[in-house]
Amino acid sequence: xxxxKRLILYLLLNVxxxxxxxxxxxxxxxxxxxxxxGGESTLPPVSQNGNPADTQIHIVQPGDTLDSIAAAYxxxxxxxxxxxxxxxxxxxxxxxxxxxxxxESTPTGSPGQGGAELPAGGARLEIVTIVGAGDxxxxxxxxxxxxxxxxxxEGWKLKTxxxxxxxxxxxxxxQDASVTxxxxxxxNTVTDLYWGRVxxxxxxxxxxxxxxxxxxxxxxxxxx
Numbered sequence: 001x002x003x004x005k006r007l008i009l010y011l012l013l014n015v016x017x018x019x020x021x022x023x024x025x026x027x028x029x030x031x032x033x034x035x036x037x038g039g040e041s042t043l044p045p046v047s048q049n050g051n052p053a054d055t056q057i058h059i060v061q062p063g064d065t066l067d068s069i070a071a072a073y074x075x076x077x078x079x080x081x082x083x084x085x086x087x088x089x090x091x092x093x094x095x096x097x098x099x100x101x102x103x104e105s106t107p108t109g110s111p112g113q114g115g116a117e118l119p120a121g122g123a124r125l126e127i128v129t130i131v132g133a134g135d136x137x138x139x140x141x142x143x144x145x146x147x148x149x150x151x152x153x154e155g156w157k158l159k160t161x162x163x164x165x166x167x168x169x170x171x172x173x174x175q176d177a178s179v180t181x182x183x184x185x186x187x188n189t190v191t192d193l194y195w196g197r198v199x200x201x202x203x204x205x206x207x208x209x210x211x212x213x214x215x216x217x218x219x220x221x222x223x224x
Contacts, residue, residue: 060096061189065089071144072191073100074176125151127210127221128178133202136184141208144178153179155213161206166195 058069066089070077077089083099092098124147132138141158145151151173158166158181166181169188173179179193183201186194195201202208202223210219 056100058098058100058190060092060094060098061187061192062094063186063192064092064094064189066092066098068180068191069098069100071178074174075101125173125210125219127208127219130202130208130221130223133204133223134200136197136200139183139200139202141181141202142178143173143181143210145173145175148175150174156218157211157215159209159211160201161203164201165211166201169193 058073060069066077066080066086070080079101080086080098081089083101086092124145126144126146128142128144130139130141132140143153152171153168153173154170156168158168171179171190171193179191181193181195183195183197185196185198186192188194204223206223208221208223209217210221212218
């Protein structure tokens with residue numbers, strides 16, 4: 001009888017030793033076999049504030065879209081989707097922080113922050129389009145810096161044929177960046193400015209004029 005008890009204890013002890021050895025081997029294997037994709041880490045370097053290095057943060061404002069944010073900072077929508085791990089361009093909400101990858105044409109700062117103004121001819125602005133003429137809710141003017149360097153729009157004016165003027169606040173526009181001036185009221189952001197009117201400003205066939213800080217005519221655009 002005692003021999004059977006000894007045999008059972010011996011078998012149980014062997015089972016426990018085997019289980020412990022197996023668990024130890026599996027633990028060591030998992031530690032040494034961490035999955036690697038592409039042979040190298042694809043995670044971006046992290047700065048001291050916890051964000052990927054060479055980025056800045058844009059706080060999404062009401063009316064912002066990834067397209068307008070990308071245009072304002074001179075980056076691609078695809079880059080914004082990738083660095084923020086977003087599924088599509090509609091996956092943003094007001095108040096959300098969006099990482100902006102830095103490059104040579106990424107504008108820094110936001111409306112209300114200063115910046116150096118280039119000498120005359122150092123930047124070239126373009127009125128890309130005027131949309132929704134006659135409709136207060138959709139009416140807007142899109143401007144873009146298509147030249148090299150940065151231009152400060154502070155003190156510039158948009159002028160209608162009838163002489164009504166919109167005065168730009170402090171805003172720096174870098175190469176390939178654009179800004180939209182909405183006729184209606186709203187909250188200014190780095191990509192969208194609001195005139196604050198209660199009626200439309202533009203009529204089809206009229207001329208929109210862009211004046212610099214000295215009141216000199218820099219651009220004219222016929223409203224579609």
